[in-house]
Amino acid sequence: MGNSSTRSIAWRDGTIEAVDQVALPHEYRLLRLTTVDQVIDAIQRLAIRGAPAIGVAGALAVALSARVHTHAGGCDEIAVRTEAQRIADARPTAVNLSWAVRRVVGKLGGGADAVLAEALEILAEDERQNRAAASHAADLVRRLCRQEPLRLLTHCNTGRLATVAWGTALGTIRELAAAGGVAEVLFGETRPLLQGARLTAWELAEAGIPHRMLVDSAGPAALAAGMVDCVLVGADRVCANGDVANKIGTYSLALAANRAGVPFVVVAPESTLDLSLAGGADIVIEERAAGEVVAFGGVDVAPAGTRVFNPAFDVTPAELITAVVTENGLFSPQAAVREDAS
Numbered sequence: 001m002g003n004s005s006t007r008s009i010a011w012r013d014g015t016i017e018a019v020d021q022v023a024l025p026h027e028y029r030l031l032r033l034t035t036v037d038q039v040i041d042a043i044q045r046l047a048i049r050g051a052p053a054i055g056v057a058g059a060l061a062v063a064l065s066a067r068v069h070t071h072a073g074g075c076d077e078i079a080v081r082t083e084a085q086r087i088a089d090a091r092p093t094a095v096n097l098s099w100a101v102r103r104v105v106g107k108l109g110g111g112a113d114a115v116l117a118e119a120l121e122i123l124a125e126d127e128r129q130n131r132a133a134a135s136h137a138a139d140l141v142r143r144l145c146r147q148e149p150l151r152l153l154t155h156c157n158t159g160r161l162a163t164v165a166w167g168t169a170l171g172t173i174r175e176l177a178a179a180g181g182v183a184e185v186l187f188g189e190t191r192p193l194l195q196g197a198r199l200t201a202w203e204l205a206e207a208g209i210p211h212r213m214l215v216d217s218a219g220p221a222a223l224a225a226g227m228v229d230c231v232l233v234g235a236d237r238v239c240a241n242g243d244v245a246n247k248i249g250t251y252s253l254a255l256a257a258n259r260a261g262v263p264f265v266v267v268a269p270e271s272t273l274d275l276s277l278a279g280g281a282d283i284v285i286e287e288r289a290a291g292e293v294v295a296f297g298g299v300d301v302a303p304a305g306t307r308v309f310n311p312a313f314d315v316t317p318a319e320l321i322t323a324v325v326t327e328n329g330l331f332s333p334q335a336a337v338r339e340d341a342s
């Protein structure tokens with residue numbers, strides 16, 4: 001996959017090839033991962049990140065495991081299941097990871113080739129799902145906002161880097177922009193790991209879409225100042241009642257959008273739905289290391305010993321969300337509990 005590739009992750013000659021998202025925007029380089037531990041490490045340090053992308057990486061990692069644990073006597077399913085659980089546990093909040101791992105583990109009975117085939121199916125489905133969700137969401141935004149070109153606000157990175165290709169909320173922005181419907185995209189830098197500053201800025205510049213970056217706390221101010229026609233964000237887990245876990249800072253944008261009377265639209269594939277959870281209180285929110293917050297660019301900015309609360313996500317209640325849009329259209333909250341949800 002060169003710079004021109006539209007895909008962030010691929011299966012290449014028995015290895016996993018992925019864009020190293022830690023190196024962007026200053027260097028576009030590819031990771032070539034050959035072991036389960038390398039994939040877990042890449043997910044945990046967000047070299048591979050974004051709910052759909054980590055789901056695909058997790059599925060491909062199980063395929064690596066199945067190949068390693070296949071011998072003359074067949075596949076050692078116990079060994080693969082043990083590693084699959086470690087993969088699923090790499091990050092707790094995005095349901096896509098555990099969903100994808102569960103889906104490919106279900107093919108173990110067919111051997112390593114069946115596991116790989118299922119993982120490649122998940123990879124192939126991703127772009128189609130994102131483009132379909134983006135198309136539905138773009139139609140909704142046009143209906144909600146009427147005037148064009150639009151001034152949009154987004155958060156974190158939900159583009160082609162966070163998925164296999166195209167993106168979810170950022171995929172919707174690409175769709176609207178392709179029809180000349182975007183005046184400007186405002187986006188938060190996304191402290192502390194700067195997915196907005198490093199990745200969304202890179203994707204919007206690459207796509208030639210007009211954009212301005214905000215410090216995260218300026219998002220509500222932009223909404224209050226009437227600078228935004230619609231907010232578009234992604235998701236890491238959508239509950240049966242429509243509550244949504246997403247990057248930290250999403251909740252404050254939803255509160256401000258609600259007060260400003262601005263539509264707040266979540267775009268995500270169905271693989272981000274977790275209908276086994278009644279509501280957001282049940283979502284496990286990943287808490288990350290203090291070092292991500294007390295240092296900036298490798299330089300300590302807080303006094304030594306400063307204690308930190310560093311949740312990677314927050315939960316936006318359904319009542320603050322105008323719509324959740326998937327590849328199948330509008331998600332209807334209170335859907336029946338799905339058996340296979342993680």
Ligand SMILES: CSC[C@H]1O[C@H](OP(=O)(O)O)[C@H](O)[C@@H]1O
Pocket residue numbers: 049050051052155156157158159162163168169195233234235236246247248312
């Ligand atoms: C389409 S990406 C969905 C979601 O994942 C991101 O989290 P992270 O950067 O920690 O992997 C962010 O919450 C995006 O909205």
